[in-house]
Amino acid sequence: MMETFTRPDGQTVARTVGELRECFGARVVTTQAVREQHAHGEGMQDAAVPDVVVFPESNEEVAAVLRLANAARIPVIPFGTGTSLEGHLQALYGGISLDLSRMTKILELNTEDLDCRVQAGVTREQLNAEIRSTGLFFPIDPGANASLGGMAATRASGTNAVRYGTMRDNVLGLTVVTPEGRVIRTGTRARKSSAGYDLTRLYVGSEGTLGVITEIQLRLYGMPERVSAAVCPFDTLEGAVESVITAMQMGIPLARIELLDAMQMRASIKYSKLTGFAEKPTLFLEFHGTDLAVGEQIEQMRAITAEHGGSDYRFADRPEDRSRLWKARHDAYWAGLNYIPGKHAFSTDACVPISRLAECIAAARAEVEASGLFCTIVGHVGDGNFHVLVTFDPNVREERKLADRVAARISEIAIGLGGTCTGEHGIGIHKLDALKQEHGEAVEVMRAIKHALDPNDIMNPGKTVPLG
Amino acid sequence: MTAYLDRLETIQSTIKAAAARGRRCQIVGGGSKPWLAHASAAGSTEAEVLATKALSGVVEYEPTELVIVVRGGTPVGEIERVMREAGQMLAFEPPTADGRATIGGTLASAASGPRRAYAGAVRDFVLGIELIDGKGDRLRFGGKVMKNVAGFDLSRLVCGSAGTLGVITEVALKCLPLPKATETRVYELDAAAALRAMNRWYAEADPISATTWVDGRLYVRFAGAEPAVRAARERRGGELLADADRWWADWREQRHPFFALPEQLMRMSCRATVESLEGFNQAIEWGGALRWLHAATEEDRARVRYWTHRAKGYATRWHAPFVETLNELSPEVRALTARLKAQFDPYGVFPAVVSS
Structure with missing residues (x-):
């Protein structure tokens, strides 16, 4: 249907950069350092450098850039803070990185x-x-x-x-x-x-x-009248997952329910200097609501977890204690990455029906063990979504290959269990194959829609839906 | 199962034949929202009818998953009955039209009921769908898990596409547990005071699951955990409504006398805090975000449109055909709509999205 996108030639790029300069002056940047900074997101460090970075300040300026780019058939890659995880920002065919960081009103x-x-x-x-x-x-x-x-x-x-x-x-x-x-x-x-x-x-x-x-x-x-955070370790991962399933069934409106596996706890205890925590599968919870409602939710939750081997609660009600706890959760990536110095890492993103979650995590764990790589697991248990942080030595080619294989296997396992390869990170370039596995012919409709709304294929080409 | 697959194949081959011969098809579910049928197709004697009634039944229901998978022609009332037995509900509370409304038609018309403002709309509960497009191909979008960001969100694009x-x-839908306690309280208030109460009580985190103001009375349905409902009762007072289930069912199904002349009604969607338009017989629901106005004459309708436009809202005749409602959109968005439609239906088998 569509031809594969080809990189615009040097002359066209140079002419377009010149035209952009006329409109945007110093807000058109071609220095190597800035272009490299716009060549990748987080996660895998693979980079593809854009030809130019433009910093628009209004809708009209964005429109002006797109009109120029569309006329010249030059790719445009919108850029926010550069924190996407699936290679969304790589300029596979060069072009313009459109940095929106000045639009902050x-x-x-x-x-x-x-x-x-x-x-x-x-x-x-x-x-x-x-x-x-x-x-x-x-x-x-x-x-x-x-x-x-x-x-x-x-x-x-x-x-x-x-x-x-x-x-x-x-x-x-x-x-x-x-x-x-x-x-x-x-x-x-x-x-x-x-x-x-x-x-x-x-x-x-x-x-x-x-x-x-x-x-x-x-x-x-x-803002809720009362917010209360809690941490509860379990002997088994299944116990933690079962507790969450029961809570969801009962309609307890938990605000946050996060699972960290034993390996992740080991890494987080070290990285975030947590004291008094066990290296066991652990639920991080948060309750929001009126004083009355939060009290009731906590009581119900304690009764549920006690039946599944989780009773050793620690509570954090003061804002500073809560933020320390959640900072540790948000830093899970860095904790896993830094556990063995010198490693690179990326995160998988499978999401499965919640009843299959424990099974899926166990299968993912088995893949990890077989690979011999150091991996940690965190999960948004209430949604059936979990991330395996796969670490590898960037200088050992074999390790990177193993890591990619583990990631592909986890996507396959999730799809096989009625789930998806991506619950929240997206397709980018890394999951194009998994998208086809998951959606079959529907991918053709997605491609047709992409083509209908972007006939010249200038918008972030090569991402989300396969080209050509 | 075989009968089901036969029926699917018949629909596919009918569409393919229509595409080849330049004919149109008209999808008919329970026939409970006939006004949605486009003049362009309904008026045409050549339109082939694609009846979905035979595509009925629950495919998969695991209450522990909070997910139900049903065929497109399944009556909404039937789905609710199955879910109620497991202590769950369709939280967007769609009309059942006395058993006629199908889940496919509910999605296609984006029909949500009284709980919509507090729980979400039908599209918020759709996890995935299977669709036969205008080429006769069977396609699956989304899935049956709570979060899925694999590719474009096309299952939701189909919601409201008529x-x-x-x-x-x-359709795979997310289910929610039924509330433990429910109680409706009534307050004698004028429209302005009712709007203030709806907005303030919601902002103050009362456990509200529905609000309606009609005939000078505000009906508030509190639902949730028993202590929360009790606390709301003590805080807000009001008079207990006996037989509340029936009252809300009548409202949801538009059997309430207010809806006696549906062809005269305008349905207006706006910010919940927009002040009430005086001089009309009106009802207000969804915490103020949905207003029903009796506008019998073109002059009345023009006044409603003008005022809605100023309030940055959106108003159409209730019972307007889909293609007429699109007139509210900007020319750019209408052009995009037509481009999208052409990807699903390149031969124009289904009703058009531009007025002929």
Whole structure:
């Protein structure tokens, strides 16, 4: 149907860079250091360097860049904070890295309607810092302090998804610049609008392949009256998972339920200097609500976990104790990575029906043992989503191959159990094969949609849906 | 199973034949929302009817998973009955139309009920679908797990597409446990005071599962854990509504007298805090985000549209055909809509998304 994308020739690139310079002056950067910084995300360190980095400041400037790029058939790769994990940012065919980090305005804050509109470069921590005094907060928290544009583009989630959902549930509308350079708005301030196709949800999670998200209307939440965090170790991983299944069945509105396996606990105890913790499968929990509701949730949860071999609770009610706990959870990646110095690491992202979670983790563990690589596991248990952090020596080719094989096997196992290869990180370039395994012919429709909305294939080519 | 596969194959071959001969198809589920049928197809005597009624039944239901997989023609009432036995519910509370409404039609029309403002819309509970597109191909989007970011989110694009993209043959839905306690309280208030109460109580984290203001009375349904519902009762007072289940069922199914003349109703979607438009017979639900206005004349409808536009909301005639509702969209978004539609339905087998 489509031909494979070809890298634009040097002359075309040089001419386009010249045209960009006329419009953007010093905000067009071609130095090696800046281009290299825009050549990759986190996770695997493979890089592909863009020809030029542009820093637009408005919708109209983004539109101007896209019009130039579309006319010259030059790829455009939207860039937020550079924290995506699946190779989304690699400039496989060169082109323009469109860095939105200067678009950091909070455009509207509607405290009564519990929503706000932000520019794509606003980070989740910036937003929460700026709205703190209103008593509201935005709950989605991927590990990194990512930009909200990037989070929308990758349909990010985090530790709060069980109670508050993911970006899919919390984006009310978008401003998107199409590859032709048209600025469109999807959704409306009317939250319950149902006019036409749900374009908002088409762009959320499209990984920069359909257009550039420049503004996001987000849902906000009132800060709960009481927040209480707790940690509970288990003798077995199954016991932890069973506890969560029972809690979900009963409709206990847990805000966070995170699982760290014994190996991850060992790494986190060392890295985050946690004292008094056991190297056992451990649940990190958080309860949100009124004083009354939180008290009741804790009581119910203790009764459930006691039946599954988890009773040794430690609570953290003071904000500083809670943040120390959750910082340790968010630093799990760094803890695993640094456990053996000199290693590189990436994270798998399988998501399975929750009843198959313990089985899937055990099967993943077996693959890991067979490979001999050091790996740790964390899981968003309430969603059936877990990450195996696979570490490898970047200087030993065999290790990298083994690591890739472990990752591919885990995707296969998850799909075989009725799950998906990716619960929250996305497809990027790493999971294109798994996408085909999982979705079969539907991938053709995705490709047709990509082609219909981006006929010249300039938007982040080679990602999310296979080319050609 | 064989009968089911036969039926699927018949639908596929009918679509393929229609595509080859330039004919149109009209998808018919329970026939409970006939107004959605597009004039372009319904008026055409050539339209082949694709009936989904035979595509009925629960494919998979594991209550511990909080997931149910059903065929597209399964009646919503039937799904709810099965789930209720396991202590669960479809949290978006769609109308059942006395057993006629199918789950496929519910998705296609994005039909949600009173709990929608507090639990989410139908699309928020859709995990995956199977669809037969305008080429007659069977496609699967999404899956049956809680989170899936593999590729474009096409199962949700299909929600609200009103049969213009394909035949929904299977749906995986997220289930929620039924609340332990439920109680409806009634308050005599004018529209402005009712709007203030709906918004403030929600912001103050009351365990609300539905709100409706009609005939000068605000109905608030509290639901959740027993202590939370009790606390809300003590805090908010009001009068207990006897026979509340029946009242909400009547409201949800639009059997309440307010809905007696549906063709005169405008359905307006706006921010929950937008002040009430005076001079109309109206009802308010979803915490203020959905307003129903009796607008019998073109002049009335124009006034509603003007005022909705100023409030940055969205209003259409209830019972307007899908293609008419698209007129509310900007020309750019309408153009995108047409491009997307062409990918699912390149031969124009299903109803068009542009007025002819």
